[in-house]
Amino acid sequence: MKSRLEKVYGKLPNQKVELQKIELGLVDDVLSAYEDIKSQSDDLYSIVRESAQTLDSVSKSASDIISNVENISGDVNRMKDAFSELGIPMPDEAIVAERQLEAYRNELSELSSRAEIASNGLFNMLG
Numbered sequence: 001m002k003s004r005l006e007k008v009y010g011k012l013p014n015q016k017v018e019l020q021k022i023e024l025g026l027v028d029d030v031l032s033a034y035e036d037i038k039s040q041s042d043d044l045y046s047i048v049r050e051s052a053q054t055l056d057s058v059s060k061s062a063s064d065i066i067s068n069v070e071n072i073s074g075d076v077n078r079m080k081d082a083f084s085e086l087g088i089p090m091p092d093e094a095i096v097a098e099r100q101l102e103a104y105r106n107e108l109s110e111l112s113s114r115a116e117i118a119s120n121g122l123f124n125m126l127g
Contacts, residue, residue, distance in 0.1 A: 045126065052122035055115045062112035069105045076101065 076098050083090045090098075 048122055049126060052119050052126070055119035055122065059112045059115040059119060062108040062115065066105055066108050066112065069101050069108075072101065 079094065080090065080098070083094075
């Protein structure tokens with residue numbers, strides 16, 4: 001006949017096995033959650049990186065357009081001088097174009113500046 005101690009010892013290995021199964025299950029759960037979170041985080045950082053690159057591209061494109069506006073401003077001034085010398089009014093379309101070019105220069109300058117600041121902020125955040 002088994003003593004009480006033997007009966008207790010006989011039950012202990014079963015309890016250890018069950019405890020190990022539970023612990024292994026928890027490890028699997030934690031590792032699975034970690035992989036999911038890592039994947040989702042990596043996806044978000046990729047989006048942030050792409051956004052920063054897009055903002056950088058917007059800033060450069062706006063600067064290029066501003067350069068075009070500045071290049072044409074000499075022609076605008078010569079056009080205004082020519083109409084003034086002739087003593088005739090500029091066509092309405094030319095007046096609108098002159099005003100719009102100046103408005104584009106101002107708006108695109110603001111856009112370029114803000115896009116560059118945002119891009120730099122995102123790139124700095126990424127490290």
